[in-house]
Amino acid sequence: MKMADNMNIRYIDAHCHMEYRRLKNREELINRAIDNNVEMITSGESLGGCKRALDLKTKYPKDINVTMGYHPSRVKSDWKVIEDTYKFIEKNQDSIVAVGEIGLDSGITSQADLDKQEKIFRKYLTLAKELDMPVVIHARGFEDKAYKIIREITKNDIKIVYHCFSGSNQLARELIDNGNYISISTQLCFSEYHKNLIKELLGIYDMDLFNNTLSETDSPFVSPIRGEQNESSNVRLVVNEFGKIYNLVSDEKDNCNGINNINNKLDNKNNKNNNKNNYNDNNKNISCNGMGNQIINQDNNLINIAKLIYSQTKRLFNI
Numbered sequence: 001m002k003m004a005d006n007m008n009i010r011y012i013d014a015h016c017h018m019e020y021r022r023l024k025n026r027e028e029l030i031n032r033a034i035d036n037n038v039e040m041i042t043s044g045e046s047l048g049g050c051k052r053a054l055d056l057k058t059k060y061p062k063d064i065n066v067t068m069g070y071h072p073s074r075v076k077s078d079w080k081v082i083e084d085t086y087k088f089i090e091k092n093q094d095s096i097v098a099v100g101e102i103g104l105d106s107g108i109t110s111q112a113d114l115d116k117q118e119k120i121f122r123k124y125l126t127l128a129k130e131l132d133m134p135v136v137i138h139a140r141g142f143e144d145k146a147y148k149i150i151r152e153i154t155k156n157d158i159k160i161v162y163h164c165f166s167g168s169n170q171l172a173r174e175l176i177d178n179g180n181y182i183s184i185s186t187q188l189c190f191s192e193y194h195k196n197l198i199k200e201l202l203g204i205y206d207m208d209l210f211n212n213t214l215s216e217t218d219s220p221f222v223s224p225i226r227g228e229q230n231e232s233s234n235v236r237l238v239v240n241e242f243g244k245i246y247n248l249v250s251d252e253k254d255n256c257n258g259i260n261n262i263n264n265k266l267d268n269k270n271n272k273n274n275n276k277n278n279y280n281d282n283n284k285n286i287s288c289n290g291m292g293n294q295i296i297n298q299d300n301n302l303i304n305i306a307k308l309i310y311s312q313t314k315r316l317f318n319i
């Protein structure tokens, strides 16, 4: 079976942190992504992070794009820093493709901090609306609450991306039906929750799901290999996983007869094109030929998924 890597497929890591201060081997990771046809959208989420992200875009203008926001876990910061980041984003609005990541995180426990977190979120959401830009949302544990606030402020006027989507099936459908996006990270490689979610959504939307689904690594976090630093080139694993799940769902949909009928038709076509001596051979090898066709279909599915995700991501962020 050919792998997607050999098919000239292009990928976009829709959310990563190449600007992360403690990232190890930054240049090496970026170059490995570029060598593997992976473009990156790096998300500054602090004042320093936004500045580093901008520097990376200057250095790799073709391969790195930038979003800027303020991470919900940075709730202990002085308002001065929060204001300065806000102003920095306003000033550099022409260099970014979205506002974010911003949002809510349930890791915060004190009520005062939760209130402050929501206040920061509302402030930056309003900025996104003013700039008329898509927003990258971080909403760990507060997926539904975040969407309530988003609808209240944006009135569904700007596009929303839930990065590292881990919400409910119902919320995913609501987002998609309203023209928004879920972004699935390398968590898909090891999380049964995410595999099931994609399986269920494919049952509803089929291939159309990938018109509203992005792929990301959130690197250096959520590595597919426990304990290792994640990197953007791993976004290919997310797309491969989409392909695997899609094929599984398709196989379940087609009953055995359906598949045999298709294979028989294809084999009969081959018979007509070949000389008659092949007739018996083809009959003998019917399951083998059928398998070959199935593999070609699986490869085509994977290519289609990758193309849909790539073009959608480009369109969404106007890259």
Ligand SMILES: [Zn+2]
Residues within 6 Å of the ligand: 015, 016, 017, 043, 101, 218
């Ligand atoms: Zn992130």
